[in-house]
Amino acid sequence: MPELPEVETIVRDIRDRLVGDRVLAVEVIRPDILAAGLKPAGLHRALRARRIENVTRRGKNIVLEFAECTGAQHTGAQHADRSRDTSADEPLRLLINLGMTGRLVAGAEHPKADLHHIAARFRLETAAPLLYDDTRRFGRFELHDPGSWKKRESELGIEPLEAGFTAEALHLLTSRSRTPIRNWLLDQRRVVGVGNIYASEALFRAGIHPERAANSLEEPETGRLRESIRAVLAEAIRARGTTLRDYRDGQGEIGEFAGLLRVYGRENEPCLRCGTSIERGVLGNRSHFHCPTCQH
DNA sequence: AACGCGCCCTGTCCGC
DNA sequence: TGCGGACAGGGCGCGT
Numbered sequence: 001m002p003e004l005p006e007v008e009t010i011v012r013d014i015r016d017r018l019v020g021d022r023v024l025a026v027e028v029i030r031p032d033i034l035a036a037g038l039k040p041a042g043l044h045r046a047l048r049a050r051r052i053e054n055v056t057r058r059g060k061n062i063v064l065e066f067a068e069c070t071g072a073q074h075t076g077a078q079h080a081d082r083s084r085d086t087s088a089d090e091p092l093r094l095l096i097n098l099g100m101t102g103r104l105v106a107g108a109e110h111p112k113a114d115l116h117h118i119a120a121r122f123r124l125e126t127a128a129p130l131l132y133d134d135t136r137r138f139g140r141f142e143l144h145d146p147g148s149w150k151k152r153e154s155e156l157g158i159e160p161l162e163a164g165f166t167a168e169a170l171h172l173l174t175s176r177s178r179t180p181i182r183n184w185l186l187d188q189r190r191v192v193g194v195g196n197i198y199a200s201e202a203l204f205r206a207g208i209h210p211e212r213a214a215n216s217l218e219e220p221e222t223g224r225l226r227e228s229i230r231a232v233l234a235e236a237i238r239a240r241g242t243t244l245r246d247y248r249d250g251q252g253e254i255g256e257f258a259g260l261l262r263v264y265g266r267e268n269e270p271c272l273r274c275g276t277s278i279e280r281g282v283l284g285n286r287s288h289f290h291c292p293t294c295q296h
Numbered sequence: 297a298a299c300g301c302g303c304c305c306t307g308t309c310c311g312c
Numbered sequence: 313t314g315c316g317g318a319c320a321g322g323g324c325g326c327g328t
Binding site for chain 3: 243
Binding site for chain 2: 032099100101117134135136137138177178179183245246284285
């Protein structure tokens with residue numbers, strides 16, 4: 001569910017209250033949110049006493065950046081582990097992917113969200129705990145040292161709101177694939193951040209049919225698609241994201257973009273541009289929405 | 297190699 | 313009121 005605008009909203013919400021604070025403890029209540037090989041005790045040991053240097057976003061992922069540990073933080077029993085813990089004096093990153101129903105809520109002394117499925121809790125030195133809630137547990141935590149982060153990051157595609165996402169770059173990328181453009185947009189290895197909602201919305205704005213082969217798009221079309229993606233993502237960020245059901249921002253509040261969606265979820269309702277009934281289709285086992293008159 | 301599909305999991309809604 | 317089926321914003325791993 002959370003696509004780029006939702007993740008960006010959460011990151012902006014929680015950054016100021018987390019940066020500079022220090023982790024006292026990480027409690028993982030539902031270990032199945034941890035990436036393969038990562039265990040609750042290992043995550044706790046790796047992050048305990050670390051200072052949060054920054055909170056950023058890469059695609060649909062939240063990235064908590066931790067400073068390297070200073071020697072003074074490792075005492076007693078921990079000292080015996082240090083020869084095996086090669087990451088102790090390296091910066092670490094915790095990548096959090098929210099899946100469909102993940103929520104990351106900071107300052108939750110008075111949580112406005114109903115957090116009935118808390119999967120992890122970060123106890124902090126100064127701020128109130130950072131809570132991770134995830135009903136379906138499709139979310140994932142990955143712990144990265146600089147080496148594994150470099151590899152992981154390099155496998156993600158272009159950020160659509162950054163300068164490198166030009167019309168030329170998009171046309172070059174789409175020309176190499178014959179998959180339907182809607183499926184193409186969901187693949188995070190090419191362009192990041194666009195999910196099921198904003199794929200339908202961007203294609204409607206660009207006047208492009210979701211089932212068109214990616215490599216059939218002419219340059220004027222990829223140019224329009226590039227503009228449409230950027231516009232819809234920026235507008236959705238301004239509205240603090242789309243809450244259909246589960247999404248909440250970093251304070252546990254809903255986003256307001258649902259009322260501004262033009263095609264997603266509007267099957268059989270009139271196209272806002274021409275009045276034709278919006279159609280629902282299925283690609284890759286997932287719904288998409290389009291206007292049969294406006295999109296070709 | 298690229299692509300389509302099933303699956304991970306829980307909750308909600310709809311028709312009968 | 314109960315029950316089965318469809319569906320939900322994501323992404324991985326599999327087979328072809």
